[in-house]
Amino acid sequence: MNPSDHIWRNAILSPNATIGQAICNLDQVAIKIVMIINEAGELDGTISDGDIRRGLLKGLDLHSPIASIIHRNALVVPPELGRDLVVQLMIANKIQQIPVVDERRHIVGLHLWDEITAPPVRSNLMVIMAGGMGTRLRPHTENCPKPLLPVAGKPMLEHIIDRAKLEGFNHFVLAINYLGHMIEDYFGNGERFGVQIDYLREQSPLGTAGALGLLNPVPNAPFVVTNGDVITDIRYGELLDFHTRHSAAATMAVRVHEWQHPFGVVQIQGVEIVGFEEKPIARSHINAGVYALDPAALNVLNCHEHCDMPNLFERLQVQDQRTVAYPMHEPWLDVGRPDDLKQANTENQI
Numbered sequence: 001m002n003p004s005d006h007i008w009r010n011a012i013l014s015p016n017a018t019i020g021q022a023i024c025n026l027d028q029v030a031i032k033i034v035m036i037i038n039e040a041g042e043l044d045g046t047i048s049d050g051d052i053r054r055g056l057l058k059g060l061d062l063h064s065p066i067a068s069i070i071h072r073n074a075l076v077v078p079p080e081l082g083r084d085l086v087v088q089l090m091i092a093n094k095i096q097q098i099p100v101v102d103e104r105r106h107i108v109g110l111h112l113w114d115e116i117t118a119p120p121v122r123s124n125l126m127v128i129m130a131g132g133m134g135t136r137l138r139p140h141t142e143n144c145p146k147p148l149l150p151v152a153g154k155p156m157l158e159h160i161i162d163r164a165k166l167e168g169f170n171h172f173v174l175a176i177n178y179l180g181h182m183i184e185d186y187f188g189n190g191e192r193f194g195v196q197i198d199y200l201r202e203q204s205p206l207g208t209a210g211a212l213g214l215l216n217p218v219p220n221a222p223f224v225v226t227n228g229d230v231i232t233d234i235r236y237g238e239l240l241d242f243h244t245r246h247s248a249a250a251t252m253a254v255r256v257h258e259w260q261h262p263f264g265v266v267q268i269q270g271v272e273i274v275g276f277e278e279k280p281i282a283r284s285h286i287n288a289g290v291y292a293l294d295p296a297a298l299n300v301l302n303c304h305e306h307c308d309m310p311n312l313f314e315r316l317q318v319q320d321q322r323t324v325a326y327p328m329h330e331p332w333l334d335v336g337r338p339d340d341l342k343q344a345n346t347e348n349q350i
Helices: 005-011 019-029 049-057 083-093 156-166 180-187 207-214 236-245 295-300 309-318 338-347
Strands: 034-037 043-047 097-101 107-112 126-129 171-176 196-201 223-227 230-232 250-260 265-269 272-277 281-293 323-327 332-334
Touching (some): 005 034, 019 034, 034 107, 043 049, 043 097, 083 097, 126 156, 156 171, 156 230, 171 180, 171 207, 180 196, 196 207, 207 223, 207 309, 230 281, 236 250, 236 281, 236 323, 250 309, 281 295, 281 309, 281 323, 295 309
Parallel strands (some): 126 171, 126 223, 171 196, 250 323
Antiparallel strands (some): 034 043, 097 107, 250 281, 265 272
């Protein structure tokens, strides 16, 4: 909860105030709400610009008491209510402010739409694997590393960084190898993009997890890892929060993949036909290429040793460390082939 203590305390009036005083408060504090507290310190109600306008239309003037325009059934929430539910309440009720009250109905904070919907600043690291050769995307990748291939006018890698910035991430580490100098030339230290960018320079391809063994210093908090060719609207911050809530060593984002058999399937036992299934649909969970890791998970890696991410998860499982799946439903595309690149540009046209 972000109760904006220094703000809401300035937006309090007594029930004896006038409409003129309420208007002055709305103008000066500029949070579009005035809260009315009685002598017992309890919230009597709220007043908005709309309440004042309706009062003036009924013939009240600036010297009229506010008692008749107080919205006495104002929506309030307890301190323990989570951010997501508060946002849902604001959307459902079309309001931008919700007072926070305790069990005695005393105000202890105020949720403001502009603050609660702003992404929290996350100090957590985000590592982007950008060292692959993009063999399946040739000839596009003969003179350009795959993460720099343009989608809707800018490199795939820039889309990933922009998406993570919206989630409050501002420190990125790019693992590079094939044509890595081109990636460094484009992104530099990240200043041009309003973020900090560092690099892990692989002398030889180390796989989707191996480069993490080069992290120095080792992160001191859980961090996100993503492949540099995954275009998705996944909420990286929610993935990280999910990982933390489940006390996992490693979390893998997974998607449901459906595949329809092109033929009718005959079910048999011995030579007996026992059933038919016309073009059945098989469903399975696939690795989405986005992960959250605890720093201790890096202990199963050896420096400069090739390791793919599924191998990392298997090593953790052997040590009885918890690995969990984060089911995702957001749009997702693994840009691995020319058709995928074409689809990415088609779906992301500006």
